[in-house]
Amino acid sequence: xxxxxxxxxxxxxxxxxxxxxxxxxxxxxxxxxxxxxxxxxxxxxxxxxxxxxxxxxxxxxxxxxxxxxxxxxxxxxxxxxxxxxxxxxxxxxxxxxxxxxxxxxxxxxxxxxxxxxxxxxxxxxxxxxxxxxxxxxxxxxxxxxxxxxxxxxxxxxxxxxxxxxxxxxxxxxxxxxxxxxxxxxxxxxxxxxxxxxxxxxxxxxxxxxxxxxxxxxxxxxxxxxxxxxxxxxxxxxxxxxxxxxxxxxxxxxxxxxxxxxxxxxxxxxxxxxxxxxxxxxxxxxxxxxxxxxxxxxxxxxxxxxxxxxxxxxxxxxxxxxxxxxxxxxxxxxxxxxxxxxxxxxxxxxxxxxxxxxxxxxxxxxxxxxxxxxxxxxxxxxxxxxxxxxxxxxxxxxxxxxxxxxxxxxxxxxxxxxxxx
Numbered sequence: 001x002x003x004x005x006x007x008x009x010x011x012x013x014x015x016x017x018x019x020x021x022x023x024x025x026x027x028x029x030x031x032x033x034x035x036x037x038x039x040x041x042x043x044x045x046x047x048x049x050x051x052x053x054x055x056x057x058x059x060x061x062x063x064x065x066x067x068x069x070x071x072x073x074x075x076x077x078x079x080x081x082x083x084x085x086x087x088x089x090x091x092x093x094x095x096x097x098x099x100x101x102x103x104x105x106x107x108x109x110x111x112x113x114x115x116x117x118x119x120x121x122x123x124x125x126x127x128x129x130x131x132x133x134x135x136x137x138x139x140x141x142x143x144x145x146x147x148x149x150x151x152x153x154x155x156x157x158x159x160x161x162x163x164x165x166x167x168x169x170x171x172x173x174x175x176x177x178x179x180x181x182x183x184x185x186x187x188x189x190x191x192x193x194x195x196x197x198x199x200x201x202x203x204x205x206x207x208x209x210x211x212x213x214x215x216x217x218x219x220x221x222x223x224x225x226x227x228x229x230x231x232x233x234x235x236x237x238x239x240x241x242x243x244x245x246x247x248x249x250x251x252x253x254x255x256x257x258x259x260x261x262x263x264x265x266x267x268x269x270x271x272x273x274x275x276x277x278x279x280x281x282x283x284x285x286x287x288x289x290x291x292x293x294x295x296x297x298x299x300x301x302x303x304x305x306x307x308x309x310x311x312x313x314x315x316x317x318x319x320x321x322x323x324x325x326x327x328x329x330x331x332x333x334x335x336x337x338x339x340x341x342x343x344x345x346x347x348x349x350x351x352x353x354x355x356x357x358x359x360x361x362x363x364x365x366x367x368x369x370x371x372x373x374x375x376x377x378x379x380x381x382x383x384x385x386x387x388x389x390x391x392x393x394x395x396x397x398x399x400x401x402x403x404x405x406x407x408x409x410x411x412x413x414x415x416x417x418x419x420x
């Protein structure tokens with residue numbers, strides 16, 4: 001109790017330096033915790049971009065390429081899958097549901113996806129979360145489209161707006177516009193914080209209608225263009241890019257994967273999305289290490305600020321130390337007092353940093369979720385974050401030993417008079 005009173009009075013006497021030191025430690029701790037929370041949210045969002053899907057099937061290529069163009073809308077497939085093959089695999093007795101995916105076109109930099117209404121029924125992300133509508137409904141007509149939350153927000157779309165799809169996935173307006181076959185927005189999805197927000201969804205027949213009269217990847221001549229009015233939902237689908245699979249039993253997943261990978265009718269690749277996503281995230285672990293290293297460097301800077309503040313005030317406190325010695329304080333007690341001051345400064349800084357981090361997350365959470373798709377959920381303090389706080393507290397206390405040992409030596413030398 002005596003140490004606490006002495007320490008508080010001493011710190012009050014140096015209020016400005018004390019405040020700056022506490023603020024530097026608090027900001028360091030807040031940055032460390034915020035980066036850790038953001039890292040955790042990024043990992044959670046990354047690995048939970050798709051859930052409750054047992055297999056993703058595409059043309060034979062590589063697992064990472066397949067997961068990138070189906071789940072993250074990045075890159076393109078090397079080959080398509082015939083719709084006949086899809087129908088045969090879909091009829092497998094171990095399969096409960098499938099979601100076909102057809103890629104290839106874009107709209108002002110956003111991916112256009114051809115699929116079926118099963119997408120809205122069976123696609124899950126972040127555990128049990130399903131695709132929901134903020135406005136409107138699923139596509140029912142061949143010329144209906146559903147847009148993701150980011151597409152609607154950035155392009156300022158609303159229900160009933162007409163959009164034109166561009167040939168190929170490009171940034172901006174695209175190379176060749178399908179302006180003779182515009183679509184109408186029938187629904188807008190709720191924000192998910194996943195790549196679903198950055199895509200336009202239409203029926204497989206709608207995707208087929210865009211290229212029904214094309215030959216070998218080239219647009220038809222004017223006299224061979226099929227009028228838009230003649231194209232209906234009965235249009236036959238020839239190819240898709242990939243499809244998602246939900247098995248009737250998780251136990252059958254590996255066997256089903258092996259059967260699809262050895263399918264003789266067409267070279268296919270079936271991957272387990274959870275395993276591939278974890279592998280991909282582990283490949284990005286160096287980013288996590290760099291962020292954590294930067295955070296610890298900031299904490300080290302905070303410790304250096306505290307060390308400088310304590311050391312530079314030692315000369316001013318030589319008379320204080322000498323008086324304490326004169327009234328009977330032992331050199332070890334003076335050492336303990338300064339170490340206690342360091343621990344007190346660190347504890348206050350850690351507590352303030354913790355509160356600051358919580359406050360920033362609470363205030364910025366809606367904006368972060370909307371802009372970056374990072375959902376900051378989970379406990380306020382995890383086991384790892386608690387460990388970081390303890391390490392910071394111990395480190396700040398040990399840092400106080402440096403000026404404390406110097407003060408102990410000075411107290412032994414000095415008398416009541418101050419050397420000028």
